[in-house]
Amino acid sequence: MQTKQTIAIIGATGNMGSAISKSLLKGNYRLLLKSGDQGKLNNLVKEIKSNNMAADVEAAPCPTEASWEADIIILAVPFEAEKEIAENIKEVANQKIVISIANPLNETYNGLVTAPGTSAAEELQKLLPNSKVIKAFNTTFAADFSTPVIDGKQVDAFIAGNDGDALESVKALVSLAGFNPIVAGDLSVSRTLEHMQLLLIQLGMKSNYNWLAGWKILHN
Known part of the structure; x- marks a missing residue:
């Protein structure tokens, strides 16, 4: 019998946190939800x-x-909130998987606040050196969780990280949520993934996607 794992979702009442929480109920997991409200x-x-x-x-x-x-542990919180949370959980998150969904957007959505050559996920890894930080769920909108198939195509969701076993565990969560999981590379690839979502947000605002849009790699 499969052992039931516990998932903590910090920021569970936000749009993304709520969507992730509901999407993972289909699996054999115990969910611990935390929110400031x-x-x-x-x-x-x-x-x-x-x-x-x-x-x-x-x-x-x-x-x-x-x-x-x-x-x-899933940090379903904005980038600017990750540092304080990381300080609070650093000891108890030792050797655990910590998922960063954050996109470090600036206030006008025309760029990222992270310095060139780094990403929100890499900054979190520095704060949690003994945790297995994985980038996931950052290239999907909250609305995609209820509609992960758009125009007849299953939305791809990209994952990045340095630990192979952790990547496999997170692939299972992404698949459970209804998306097609794609391991894009090590944690440094988070820089590309965060820029991808910035672009999708900009395109959505320009073309009125109503926050229902996603990436799809077409191949043979």
Whole structure:
């Protein structure tokens, strides 16, 4: 029998955090959800359980406790919030998978705030040197989780990281969420992935995609 893993989702009530939380209920996971808005968090847990009484999900009192119990930690928070969270979970995230979904966008969406030659995920890895940081879910919009097939094509979701076993674990989560997982390379490839989403956001704003758009590699 497969051992049930625990996933902590920090920032669970945001658009992405909520979408990820709901998408992972189909798997054999225990979900610990954490948000700065306790009212929204309680409502999210109630909503999930009302739709699925058997859902193994609960609100977590703090990110440190949630991360201590977790096998996999998903930081569904903006880039600027990652540093403080990393400081709080550094010890309890030792040797654990930590997923960064952040895109370090500037306020006008015409560039990234990270310096050239680095990425949000690489900066997080520096803050969590003993964790297995993986980039995932950053090239998808929240709306894609409910509609992962667009125009008859399954949206590709790209993953980057330095640990092979961790990449395989995250591939399973991405597939469970409904996307086609593609391991793009090591963590440095996060620089490209974050720029890809910046471009998709810019195109969406220009062409009115209504936040329902995704990347697809066509090949033979």
